Amino acid sequence: MKRRGFFLNSAAIILLIPLLLLLATYEDVSSQIITAQSERSQIERTYDVVSFLNSEFQKALEISGKRAVVAAVDYVATTGNFINPSYKANKTIADLMLNGSSRSISNYDPGRIMQDQTLRVWFSNLGSLLLKQGYNLSGDISKADITVAPLDAFTLVIKARIPQVTVKDLSGKVVYSGPIPSGGGYIYSTVDLRGLEDPMFSAFTGGRYQRSIKACPMSYPQLGQLPISYANGSGVSSKEYIVGNLRRIPASPSDLGYNETYVWDQNGNYLTNFTIGGVPATTESFIRADGDRGLLVFSGTKTGRAYDLQLFLDCLLDQRYIATESGWSFFERLEGSNGNHNSYVNLAHSIQDEMKYKYGNKYYPIGLVSFMIPHAVYDGKLLNLMKTLGLASTNVSSADYYFLTYYFKRGPKVEGYRVWGISQGGLSTGDLSNVPFFIDLGTAREVLGTIGACDLLYGYRCS
Numbered sequence: 401m402k403r404r405g406f407f408l409n410s411a412a413i414i415l416l417i418p419l420l421l422l423l424a425t426y427e428d429v430s431s432q433i434i435t436a437q438s439e440r441s442q443i444e445r446t447y448d449v450v451s452f453l454n455s456e457f458q459k460a461l462e463i464s465g466k467r468a469v470v471a472a473v474d475y476v477a478t479t480g481n482f483i484n485p486s487y488k489a490n491k492t493i494a495d496l497m498l499n500g501s502s503r504s505i506s507n508y509d510p511g512r513i514m515q516d517q518t519l520r521v522w523f524s525n526l527g528s529l530l531l532k533q534g535y536n537l538s539g540d541i542s543k544a545d546i547t548v549a550p551l552d553a554f555t556l557v558i559k560a561r562i563p564q565v566t567v568k569d570l571s572g573k574v575v576y577s578g579p580i581p582s583g584g585g586y587i588y589s590t591v592d593l594r595g596l597e598d599p600m601f602s603a604f605t606g607g608r609y610q611r612s613i614k615a616c617p618m619s620y621p622q623l624g625q626l627p628i629s630y631a632n633g634s635g636v637s638s639k640e641y642i643v644g645n646l647r648r649i650p651a652s653p654s655d656l657g658y659n660e661t662y663v664w665d666q667n668g669n670y671l672t673n674f675t676i677g678g679v680p681a682t683t684e685s686f687i688r689a690d691g692d693r694g695l696l697v698f699s700g701t702k703t704g705r706a707y708d709l710q711l712f713l714d715c716l717l718d719q720r721y722i723a724t725e726s727g728w729s730f731f732e733r734l735e736g737s738n739g740n741h742n743s744y745v746n747l748a749h750s751i752q753d754e755m756k757y758k759y760g761n762k763y764y765p766i767g768l769v770s771f772m773i774p775h776a777v778y779d780g781k782l783l784n785l786m787k788t789l790g791l792a793s794t795n796v797s798s799a800d801y802y803f804l805t806y807y808f809k810r811g812p813k814v815e816g817y818r819v820w821g822i823s824q825g826g827l828s829t830g831d832l833s834n835v836p837f838f839i840d841l842g843t844a845r846e847v848l849g850t851i852g853a854c855d856l857l858y859g860y861r862c863s
Contacts, residue, residue: 449530449535449567449575449576450576450582453526453565453567453576453580453581453582454580454581454582454587456522456526457560457562457580457581457587458587458589460519460522461497461519461558461560461587461589462589463517464496464497464498464514464517464518464519464522465493465497465548465556465558465589465591466591467496467497467513467514467515467517468493468494468496468497468514469493469556469591469593469596470513470596471496471510471512471513471514472489472492472493472496472505472599472734473596473597473599473734474512474513474599475505475508475510475599476599476600476602476603476734476736477597477599477602477603477607477610478508478602478607479507479508480602480603480606480607481506481507481603482603482734482735482736482737483504483505483734483735484504484735485735485736485737485739485740487502487503487504488504488731488735488740488743489730489731489732489734489735490547490548490549490731490744490747491504491548492504492505492734493548493556494546494547494548496510496514496518497518497519497546497548497558498518498519498520498541498542498544498546499518499520500514500516500518500520500521519541519544519546520541520542523537523539523541530567534569534570535567535568535569535570535575536567536568536569536570537565537566537567538565538566538567538568539562539564539565539566540564541562543562543563543564544560544561544562544563545560545561545562545563545586546558546559546560547559547560547747547751549744549747549748549750549751550729550730550731550744550747550748550751550766551590551748551751551752551755551757551764552723552748552752552757552764552765552766553619553620553721553723553724553727553729553730553764553765553766553767553768554592554593554594554613554615554619554721554723554768555590555591555592555593556590556591556593556730557588557589557590557591557751557755558588558589558590558591559586559587559588559751559754560586560587560589561579561580561581561585561586561587562579562580563579564577564578564579565577565578565579565580588755593613593730594613594614594615595612595613595614596612596613597610597611597612597613598610598611598612598613598733598770598800599733599734600728600733600734600736600800600801600804601800601804603736604736604804604805604808604809605785605804605808608785609781609782609785611719611770611800613721613730613768614718614719614720614721615720615721615722615723616711616712616715616720616721616722617711617715618711619720619721619722619723620722620723620759620764620765621722621723621724621846621847621848621849622723622724622725622762622765622846623759623762623764623765626848626849626852627711627712627715627722627847627848628707628708628709628711628712628848628849628852628856629685629686629687629688629707629708629711630676630686630705630706630707630708630851630852630855631674631675631676631681631683631685631686631705631706632674632675632676632703632704632705633663633671633672633673633674633675633703633704633705633706634671634672634673634702634703634704635669635670635671635672635673635698635702635704636668636669636670636701636702637669637670637671637696637698637701637704638667638669638701639669639698640697640698640699641695641696641697641698641820641824641825642656642665642669642695642696642698643693643694643695643820643821643825643826643827643832644656644665644694644695644827645691645692645693645694645827646658646663646687646690646691646692646693646694646708647690647691648690650666652828653666653828654666654826654827654828654829655828656694656696658683658687658694659683660682660683660684661673661674661682661683662683663683663694663696663706665696669696669698671696671698671704671705671706674686674706683706686706686707686708687706687708688708688710688711689710691710692708692709692710693708693709693710693713693821693822694706694707694708694709694821695707695709695820695821695825695856697820697855697856705851705855707821707852707855707856709821709822709856712822712847712848713821713822716771716773716778716822716837717777717778719770719771719779720770721768721769721770722768722769722770722847723764723765723766723767723768724765724767724768724769724843724846724847725745725765725767725846726741726767726842726843726846727765727767727768727769727799727801727843727846728741728767728768728769728800728801729741729744729745729766729767729768730766730768731744732744733768733801738801741767744766745766748763748764748766749763752764769799769800769801769843769847770800771798771799771800771803771837771839772798772800772803772804773798773835773836773837774786774793774836775834775835775836775837777835778835778837786807791807793836794813795815795816795817795818795838796813796814796815796816796838797814797815797816797838797839797840797843798816798836798837798838798839799814799816799839799840799843802814802816802840814840815838815840816838816839816840816843816844817838817839817840817841817844817857817858817859817860818833818837818838818857818858818859819837819838819839819844819856819857819858820855820856820857820858821856822835822837823835823836823837823838823858824858839857841853841857841860844856844857850862
């Protein structure tokens with residue numbers, strides 16, 4: 401019996417071994433599953449927190465950035481004081497984003513615009529929000545790296561990061577420790593300047609005149625978006641310049657008739673055999689719409705160009721802006737001078753390279769120009785203001801910064817040329833030389849192109 405008992409016990413043990421091994425294996429697996437679930441839960445919590453931080457920072461940049469830009473504009477427009485160029489407008493905007501104030505701004509309450517929508521307030525509120533979710537947030541928002549730069553003439557970009565934050569759960573366990581954004585790079589947010597007031601006008605005129613930023617439909621002429629269109633041709637003319645409205649069925653003696661292959665006036669002068677860039681073209685290639693302002697330009701009596709000027713004319717009438725290399729950027733308009741122009745251009749080039757935001761291999765220009773024409777049809781308000789102030793029109797360039805500096809700040813006179821078809825020539829409705837529109841050679845070359853400047857500037861001859 402003892403031997404049988406021994407064998408029985410041995411058999412039982414032998415039978416139990418697989419069960420014990422199975423149990424041990426099951427407990428190990430269960431432990432691993434529980435550990436994995438815990439780790440996965442931790443990973444998910446960390447991912448959720450990090451995603452939340454990144455997302456909230458992006459929103460904060462958008463809100464504080466837009467308010468800071470508006471506050472800077474409002475400061476200049478309402479006080480008439482420009483931002484000190486030595487401190488710089490973009491640094492002032494970064495200050496406003498972070499703290500709601502800047503030492504470059506005095507005798508003005510930015511809180512009226514900012515309304516506590518600053519990064520400092522956001523970070524404090526974020527800490528309170530995370531605490532309600534069972535987390536503690538720590539970090540120094542004053543160490544945030546913020547750069548405000550021109551992305552192009554009509555857009556600013558805000559590039560920012562917070563170098564270090566730490567998030568712990570209520571037990572003290574670190575859920576996340578690192579920068580925002582978590583990838584270690586930067587978060588970018590853009591501010592569209594279109595529709596904003598251009599503060600330069602109000603500041604220069606003592607609040608008597610305002611203008612908002614509106615882009616011309618073809619706003620980047622140096623990237624091929626000319627506000628004029630033209631074609632080469634051959635023909636016959638007794639005049640060097642012929643101005644008229646382009647119509648398929650001429651309605652007045654000054655109209656220029658056209659069909660698919662010809663443009664002509666009522667006196668037998670015409671152009672045909674059109675080419676654009678050496679490629680044969682029809683009038684549909686350069687005439688945008690029936691009734692557009694047109695111009696025929698002849699070199700001698702057989703070769704010439706046909707122009708459609710209407711888009712440029714519309715931009716002048718609607719006081720729209722065009723992007724140029726030499727124009728005053730938005731920041732320069734906040735500063736009231738172009739002393740920092742090269743610095744802002746270099747900053748823009750750097751950020752465009754970084755964001756891969758370029759037109760092919762060309763940089764977007766950041767300068768802006770609109771034109772000031774004191775004339776009842778173009779700008780009755782400006783005409784009345786100049787009459788009130790006893791300012792007589794001269795041949796100073798109509799580029800806004802030259803015009804304002806000369807007439808309202810007694811600055812240097814940058815002279816301009818009249819433009820055929822706009823402020824030179826005649827129509828059945830009257831003499832265009834009554835329109836006080838002048839454009840300096842540098843601006844003309846940027847806006848109208850080299851060929852356009854050669855052909856359209858009255859009294860200018862290309863060398």
